[in-house]
Amino acid sequence: MLKREKPKERFGYDPQKVLRKLEELGKEILEEVRQGKNPYLDIPTRGLNNVYFDEVKRVIRMGDKLSRRYFLNVAHARKFMQTLLIAAYVKRLVSEGKHASLREAYYANKHTIPGTKENTFEDQSESDPVIEDLERMLGVLREEMHLTADRRGYVYGDITIRDGEDEFNTSKLGMGGWAVPGTVEHIQFVDINVDYALVVETAAMADRLIEEKFPKKERALIIATQGQASRGVRRLIHRLHYEEGLPIIVFTDGDPYGWYIYSTIKQGSINLAYLSEKLATPEAKFVGMTMDDIKKYGLENVTEKLKGIPPNKKGGPTGDYKRIIEEMNYPWFQTKEWQRQLKLALEWGVRIEQQALANKSLEFVAKKYLPEKIANEELLP
Amino acid sequence: MAKAKELFKEFKIQSVSEFFRRNAAMLGYTGKIRSLTTVVHEAVTNSLDACEEAGILPYVRVEIEELGREHYKIIVEDNGPGIPEKFITHVFGKMLAGTKAHRNIQSRGQQGIGISGAVMFAQITSGKATRVITSTGGDEIIEAWVKIDVEKNEGKIVKKLKHPNPTGWRGTRIELEVKNVKYVRSKQGVFWYLKLTAIANPHAHIELIEPDGKLIVFPRSSEEIPKPPVEMKPHPKGVMTDDVYRMAKKTRKNTVKRFLISEFSRISGKKIDELIKYIAAIRLINSEEDKRIKDELSERLAKGEVDLILRSYGRRAKKIIKEVQKLMEKPPEKLSWHEAEEIVEAFKYMKFLAPPTHGLRPIGEENIVKGLTGILKPEFVTAVTRPPKVYRGGIPFQVEVGLAYGGELESSFNLLRYANRVPLLFDAGACVTTMAARSVDWKRYKVEDLDRAPLTLLINVISVHVPYTSTGKQSIANEDEIYDEIRLAIMEAARRLQTYLSGKHRRLYQVRRKKTLQKYVPEIARALSILTGEPEEKIKEYFISLIEKKFETVEEALEQPVEAEADVEA
Numbered sequence: 001m002l003k004r005e006k007p008k009e010r011f012g013y014d015p016q017k018v019l020r021k022l023e024e025l026g027k028e029i030l031e032e033v034r035q036g037k038n039p040y041l042d043i044p045t046r047g048l049n050n051v052y053f054d055e056v057k058r059v060i061r062m063g064d065k066l067s068r069r070y071f072l073n074v075a076h077a078r079k080f081m082q083t084l085l086i087a088a089y090v091k092r093l094v095s096e097g098k099h100a101s102l103r104e105a106y107y108a109n110k111h112t113i114p115g116t117k118e119n120t121f122e123d124q125s126e127s128d129p130v131i132e133d134l135e136r137m138l139g140v141l142r143e144e145m146h147l148t149a150d151r152r153g154y155v156y157g158d159i160t161i162r163d164g165e166d167e168f169n170t171s172k173l174g175m176g177g178w179a180v181p182g183t184v185e186h187i188q189f190v191d192i193n194v195d196y197a198l199v200v201e202t203a204a205m206a207d208r209l210i211e212e213k214f215p216k217k218e219r220a221l222i223i224a225t226q227g228q229a230s231r232g233v234r235r236l237i238h239r240l241h242y243e244e245g246l247p248i249i250v251f252t253d254g255d256p257y258g259w260y261i262y263s264t265i266k267q268g269s270i271n272l273a274y275l276s277e278k279l280a281t282p283e284a285k286f287v288g289m290t291m292d293d294i295k296k297y298g299l300e301n302v303t304e305k306l307k308g309i310p311p312n313k314k315g316g317p318t319g320d321y322k323r324i325i326e327e328m329n330y331p332w333f334q335t336k337e338w339q340r341q342l343k344l345a346l347e348w349g350v351r352i353e354q355q356a357l358a359n360k361s362l363e364f365v366a367k368k369y370l371p372e373k374i375a376n377e378e379l380l381p
Numbered sequence: 382m383a384k385a386k387e388l389f390k391e392f393k394i395q396s397v398s399e400f401f402r403r404n405a406a407m408l409g410y411t412g413k414i415r416s417l418t419t420v421v422h423e424a425v426t427n428s429l430d431a432c433e434e435a436g437i438l439p440y441v442r443v444e445i446e447e448l449g450r451e452h453y454k455i456i457v458e459d460n461g462p463g464i465p466e467k468f469i470t471h472v473f474g475k476m477l478a479g480t481k482a483h484r485n486i487q488s489r490g491q492q493g494i495g496i497s498g499a500v501m502f503a504q505i506t507s508g509k510a511t512r513v514i515t516s517t518g519g520d521e522i523i524e525a526w527v528k529i530d531v532e533k534n535e536g537k538i539v540k541k542l543k544h545p546n547p548t549g550w551r552g553t554r555i556e557l558e559v560k561n562v563k564y565v566r567s568k569q570g571v572f573w574y575l576k577l578t579a580i581a582n583p584h585a586h587i588e589l590i591e592p593d594g595k596l597i598v599f600p601r602s603s604e605e606i607p608k609p610p611v612e613m614k615p616h617p618k619g620v621m622t623d624d625v626y627r628m629a630k631k632t633r634k635n636t637v638k639r640f641l642i643s644e645f646s647r648i649s650g651k652k653i654d655e656l657i658k659y660i661a662a663i664r665l666i667n668s669e670e671d672k673r674i675k676d677e678l679s680e681r682l683a684k685g686e687v688d689l690i691l692r693s694y695g696r697r698a699k700k701i702i703k704e705v706q707k708l709m710e711k712p713p714e715k716l717s718w719h720e721a722e723e724i725v726e727a728f729k730y731m732k733f734l735a736p737p738t739h740g741l742r743p744i745g746e747e748n749i750v751k752g753l754t755g756i757l758k759p760e761f762v763t764a765v766t767r768p769p770k771v772y773r774g775g776i777p778f779q780v781e782v783g784l785a786y787g788g789e790l791e792s793s794f795n796l797l798r799y800a801n802r803v804p805l806l807f808d809a810g811a812c813v814t815t816m817a818a819r820s821v822d823w824k825r826y827k828v829e830d831l832d833r834a835p836l837t838l839l840i841n842v843i844s845v846h847v848p849y850t851s852t853g854k855q856s857i858a859n860e861d862e863i864y865d866e867i868r869l870a871i872m873e874a875a876r877r878l879q880t881y882l883s884g885k886h887r888r889l890y891q892v893r894r895k896k897t898l899q900k901y902v903p904e905i906a907r908a909l910s911i912l913t914g915e916p917e918e919k920i921k922e923y924f925i926s927l928i929e930k931k932f933e934t935v936e937e938a939l940e941q942p943v944e945a946e947a948d949v950e951a
């Protein structure tokens with residue numbers, strides 16, 4: 001049976017740390033300039049050629065390539081200015097205990113540079129990357145800088161959370177559960193009365209499980225990601241696992257998108273490789289949907305065709321096929337079980353949704369499918 | 382801010398209104414265009430001077446209303462310190478009544494004939510009183526109509542009103558009605574005059590409303606108020622008999638000796654002993670009948686053989702020296718014209734340290750660049766302010782030159798002449814600035830045809846005593862030292878133009894790069910100030926000097942054409 005394990009990390013949110021790092025950054029630059037040196041910012045390079053898969057920790061990690069952004073270089077100066085603008089903004093946010101969305105951060109820092117027709121930021125697509133740069137440079141999460149990601153996802157189950165002055169049990173907030181905020185850094189877990197967390201891709205499936213009283217009966221915490229897991233949700237999963245010892249089980253559609261969701265929860269993403277250590281949960285396991293489920297539960301007539309051209313056809317592979325082939329190459333999917341699932345998907349050319357299980361009966365997923373698979377530990381790594 | 386009252390302490394009165402009636406022409410009131418410009422000049426220079434002394438960033442508005450044929454109303458309004466009520470009649474009614482008139486100071490209005498001259502001109506041509514509205518920012522605004530009583534050399538307030546001043550308005554507005562003048566947009570007219578004034582005073586915001594209602598704004602391009610010039614004691618080599626005589630009459634010192642020591646620069650007690658010997662020698666030489674002997678002795682005196690000459694006269698010399706010593710001990714107001722003459726003559730033979738120059742206030746290279754850039758919008762601009770020099774052995778002066786090229790300039794050569802920042806619009810041909818500018822071999826500096834080049838040259842000559850060619854004060858006399866300084870300054874500026882022209886594109890590129898960096902400095906400084914708590918201004922300075930350093934040499938900057946973010950391994 002799945003049970004809570006010993007915690008491996010401690011609650012570690014410390015706004016002073018962020019402030020100190022920002023101040024240090026400012027002081028270093030000032031010192032350079034004071035000495036008549038060309039000041040620069042060292043920013044770990046983003047993109048595929050600077051990420052690698054850490055076989056030991058089993059997460060996607062950022063390499064050590066750096067871009068050096070010099071003030072005295074005309075091509076860098078604007079970014080240099082933007083980075084410092086955001087850094088100063090973050091300092092104010094954190095020291096005032098306020099939070100802002102990425103959009104707000106954009107608007108707060110956008111203005112016309114005196115004496116020119118140029119704006120400090122022309123578009124949010126300019127400010128977002130600068131925020132990511134700061135995260136990479138300082139090694140702190142955007143959330144720790146009080147910049148909130150989009151909020152998506154909710155939680156339902158017998159756990160008690162403290163959010164500032166509020167304390168509540170997420171199974172007592174109605175069927176909708178507790179909406180995960182953009183930032184979960186400051187959230188504290190007061191009481192945990194569940195044995196594991198079940199991460200569910202679709203809201204429809206999460207709602208079904210809640211209605212069937214699955215969380216109570218199975219002592220499970222439902223975490224609905226509503227598609228790709230937001231940073232807040234991923235961070236929450238990470239913290240629940242490492243700080244509270246909760247095993248993590250992921251339940252998605254049986255298709256390349258669902259598996260990708262699993263893969264980012266587990267290993268981190270290429271975009272956010274620098275944050276893998278804080279966002280990824282390599283110990284997460286996968287319950288379904290798998291290709292094997294189709295055979296085992298007789299769901300053949302509720303599958304759907306994969307989109308795109310298969311690899312053996314002219315012009316292929318495209319669409320879903322292409323995604324699956326890419327995923328087959330992921331280092332963390334280099335296990336017998338996963339290779340088998342992915343190969344079957346390619347062979348059969350089908351996908352299977354979570355909600356296809358309703359074909360059996362509404363309760364089937366809550367009463368039979370999940371409890372059985374989890375109890376028998378029929379889980380993919 | 383210097384209080385208006387303090388400025389007025391130095392008020393002195395001279396009696397010459399009659400003189401004006403007869404000499405209007407000499408004072409700038411000749412010709413229909415020039416007379417109008419002169420009226421505006423008197424009012425505007427006063428506004429700028431007053432603001433400068435009071436430490437106010439000037440805002441001057443000039444309005445020319447056409448009332449009829451060759452009949453105008455001229456309105457000049459400023460945000461200066463205002464004029465205290467009891468001085469109104471003095472300021473506007475008495476000739477040579479200025480606060481600056483008797484101070485040895487570099488000033489725009491140099492002889493104090495100033496604004497009362499304009500009042501007089503209005504009175505003579507239109508018969509109308511000048512309307513003055515002024516407030517020192519206190520509770521009331523004074524509105525007064527001023528006329529001049531020509532016989533008594535006295536201002537008369539024809540009508541006076543007091544208004545409450547709820548908004549605390551401060552400044553002076555004068556309205557003069559004049560006839561026999563003409564508003565034309567020529568290079569002798571008001572428009573051109575104000576344009577040149579704006580260039581030389583980038584700290585001033587100047588507006589002009591032309592008779593047809595068109596508003597022209599010469600915006601401020603510098604926030605820095607020039608330091609007011611300081612008074613400098615005259616140098617013995619820079620004075621004439623009249624100066625010594627006049628100064629002796631009004632000094633508070635009780636002996637001629639003390640008067641000379643305290644009111645002139647470079648005269649010490651020891652110099653007085655020397656002066657006594659020289660005056661004695663001059664008296665002895667003048668007593669000689671034979672012209673040949675006289676000349677020979679004078680020549681020897683000029684070589685400094687004063688002791689030898691005196692010795693050759695024996696006891697007679699001793700007696701004369703005693704007399705001169707006595708002269709030095711008498712009260713200065715008893716100094717006769719002839720004695721003043723002797724003193725000045727002796728000064729000519731003597732050697733003195735060069736005069737102090739600290740009182741001169743150039744526009745400054747940076748401000749000339751700002752002024753030329755702000756008003757003319759050239760593509761290239763540079764300025765040279767030469768160190769102060771001395772002419773006629775005792776009069777300090779300083780030359781500055783600004784050069785603007787290309788951009789929005791028309792393809793013709795323009796010479797903007799200034800004396801103590803005041804534009805000179807007339808008699809260009811006789812002016813040392815014109816001669817010096819023309820004497821330069823422009824071809825050597827890549828300017829093939831000066832008259833068709835998009836080139837504007839600004840020349841400002843500043844001095845406590847600018848040597849004008851005439852009382853009209855519109856052209857500067859050809860003093861060797863001044864001529865040489867102007868040439869040196871022009872050649873330096875022209876060399877920079879040449880460098881620019883030969884590497885025009887390369888330079889342009891550099892300038893653009895520099896600007897790109899500079900524009901981010903305020904943003905960066907603010908952010909770093911928030912991050913570190915250091916003052917923004919200081920951070921700004923660091924960055925500005927960093928940029929300056931980088932662009933010091935073009936070559937160095939060109940060595941780093943790498944524009945992409947450099948990848949480095951950590």
Ligand SMILES: Nc1ncnc2c1ncn2[C@@H]1O[C@H](COP(=O)(O)OP(=O)(O)O)[C@@H](O)[C@H]1O
Pocket residue numbers: 388389423427428430431459461462463464472477478479480481482490491492493494495496497553
């Ligand atoms: N607009 C003004 N604001 C303040 N004071 C003024 C103004 N115009 C004139 N004055 C005062 O009146 C004096 C006389 O001016 P003016 O006759 O032009 O002689 P000058 O300018 O040579 O001193 C000035 O020195 C100044 O003290």
Ligand SMILES: [Mg+2]
Pocket residue numbers: 423426427479490493495496
């Ligand atoms: Mg004047």
